[in-house]
Amino acid sequence: MPRRIAITGLGAVTPLGIGAQTLHERWAAGVVGISNGAGACSEFEPKDFLSVKEARRLDRFSQFAVVAAGEALADAGWENQVPYDRARIGCVIATGIGGIHTVESQHDVMREKGAKMVSPLGIPQYMPNAAAAAVAMKYGLQGQMYGVVSACSGGAHAIGSALRMIQYGDADAVVTGGAEATLTEFGFACFNSMQALSPSGVSRPFDARRDGFVMGEGAGVLVLEEADAARARGARILGEVAGYGSTSDAYHLTAPEPTGASAARAIELALSDAGITSNELSYVNAHGTSTQLNDAAETAALKRALGDERARQIPVSSTKSTIGHLLGAAGAVEGVATVQALRHGVIAPTLGYEVPDPELDLDYVPGEARELPGANGASPLALSNSFAFGGHNVALVFRGPGSL
Amino acid sequence: MSATNTQQVESRVIEALASFGPDESQITRQATFEELEIDSLDLVELAQIVEDEYGVVLKGEDMKELKTVGDAIDLIVARASS
Numbered sequence: 001m002p003r004r005i006a007i008t009g010l011g012a013v014t015p016l017g018i019g020a021q022t023l024h025e026r027w028a029a030g031v032v033g034i035s036n037g038a039g040a041c042s043e044f045e046p047k048d049f050l051s052v053k054e055a056r057r058l059d060r061f062s063q064f065a066v067v068a069a070g071e072a073l074a075d076a077g078w079e080n081q082v083p084y085d086r087a088r089i090g091c092v093i094a095t096g097i098g099g100i101h102t103v104e105s106q107h108d109v110m111r112e113k114g115a116k117m118v119s120p121l122g123i124p125q126y127m128p129n130a131a132a133a134a135v136a137m138k139y140g141l142q143g144q145m146y147g148v149v150s151a152c153s154g155g156a157h158a159i160g161s162a163l164r165m166i167q168y169g170d171a172d173a174v175v176t177g178g179a180e181a182t183l184t185e186f187g188f189a190c191f192n193s194m195q196a197l198s199p200s201g202v203s204r205p206f207d208a209r210r211d212g213f214v215m216g217e218g219a220g221v222l223v224l225e226e227a228d229a230a231r232a233r234g235a236r237i238l239g240e241v242a243g244y245g246s247t248s249d250a251y252h253l254t255a256p257e258p259t260g261a262s263a264a265r266a267i268e269l270a271l272s273d274a275g276i277t278s279n280e281l282s283y284v285n286a287h288g289t290s291t292q293l294n295d296a297a298e299t300a301a302l303k304r305a306l307g308d309e310r311a312r313q314i315p316v317s318s319t320k321s322t323i324g325h326l327l328g329a330a331g332a333v334e335g336v337a338t339v340q341a342l343r344h345g346v347i348a349p350t351l352g353y354e355v356p357d358p359e360l361d362l363d364y365v366p367g368e369a370r371e372l373p374g375a376n377g378a379s380p381l382a383l384s385n386s387f388a389f390g391g392h393n394v395a396l397v398f399r400g401p402g403s404l
Numbered sequence: 405m406s407a408t409n410t411q412q413v414e415s416r417v418i419e420a421l422a423s424f425g426p427d428e429s430q431i432t433r434q435a436t437f438e439e440l441e442i443d444s445l446d447l448v449e450l451a452q453i454v455e456d457e458y459g460v461v462l463k464g465e466d467m468k469e470l471k472t473v474g475d476a477i478d479l480i481v482a483r484a485s486s
């Protein structure tokens with residue numbers, strides 16, 4: 001029987017504002033975090049959280065990670081005392097692209113002033129592991145520490161890696177999540193050339209009129225602890241990471257395999273890892289990017305994995321409808337949102353969903369937030385999906401706090 | 405280098421060091437880099453500014469010997485004059 005893994009802290013910096021509670025409340029209230037075709041963290045001011053020295057040594061994506069991690073650790077009750085041997089606390093933080101703001105600004109310096117003027121702080125800021133390193137350094141985490149890279153599924157892979165690290169016994173706790181900050185002119189140009197972004201700047205997952213995703217930035221962080229240890233120290237349990245499954249499409253650089261077979265297998269693996277069937281699921285937090293291809297393939301995958309009939313019964317909503325697509329941070333921010341849904345018993349809606357697509361016939365929670373069904377009376381369970389360019393498929397099963 | 409230029413170098417160095425994080429009021433000639441939490445990466449950045457603006461080259465070995473703000477100012481002024 002693998003060790004059970006408790007979630008004891010949540011943190012988030014998103015286009016909806018600062019904080020994991022802000023994310024949940026504003027999404028449930030139907031607030032749209034997107035404006036002018038992007039999900040920017042416009043409420044984020046580095047000087048509110050970081051010293052001058054800290055801020056200038058952190059690319060924006062690392063700044064988000066450090067602040068979200070700070071919130072999660074305080075949430076877990078760690079600010080006065082770290083409850084485990086530091087050498088047994090891991091740190092795994094994903095990103096899709098890493099420090100592109102820094103790459104661009106230093107590249108400009110090189111072009112304008114010459115190679116000798118490139119900052120010695122360039123690489124330490126733009127290397128994709130910088131967020132993990134920054135969180136570990138600031139909070140004194142000395143176990144296994146690294147970044148995870150799998151594009152739009154990185155954040156979910158990070159949570160899966162953290163889960164296995166504790167289950168295997170390599171750590172007692174892990175601070176895990178994802179961070180992304182790619183809202184630059186070049187970032188937009190790259191995604192626009194692929195025709196991946198919504199020309200209308202509207203994120204409306206699963207809707208018949210969906211025309212691409214809206215890019216967002218931010219970070220989500222979770223504190224995971226071995227469940228017996230968390231209980232022994234009197235931690236407040238927010239939920240549980242109950243299962244993890246991951247596969248590879250081996251199909252196309254960017255398009256998902258249309259039958260959703262490999263994605264369905266990731267979901268099945270996660271359910272099996274959690275020891276449950278689709279009957280026990282109360283909610284699906286979809287990858288739901290608002291692209292023609294993903295939303296169709298994901299619907300097919302859900303039907304394959306959960307069963308046609310059951311898939312139509314379980315409410316499915318997408319966080320991307322409110323904050324856009326946070327790339328490497330998405331899987332983690334959406335994990336935070338899913339944990340919030342389970343503990344507060346509220347499913348937030350898929351914003352902007354008005355015109356059903358005849359091919360996509362699941363319950364995508366249009367309109368308003370609704371109560372999360374308690375399933376069979378035990379702690380409710382939810383599935384969170386993340387699929388990525390490159391053919392990465394990750395599914396996580398989360399459980400509400402009641403049974404730990 | 406004239407007295408005015410030494411003054412200019414001193415203000416420029418203090419301005420640069422302040423931009424790295426420490427409080428400007430703490431940056432005196434006697435202050436050590438350690439007290440100001442100025443590390444080797446900061447000193448490399450300082451060396452870049454100094455080379456770009458004064459044409460003075462400060463190498464790794466030079467930077468290792470510098471303990472105080474005054475040491476840095478004096479070295480820059482000395483190199484600029486030679």
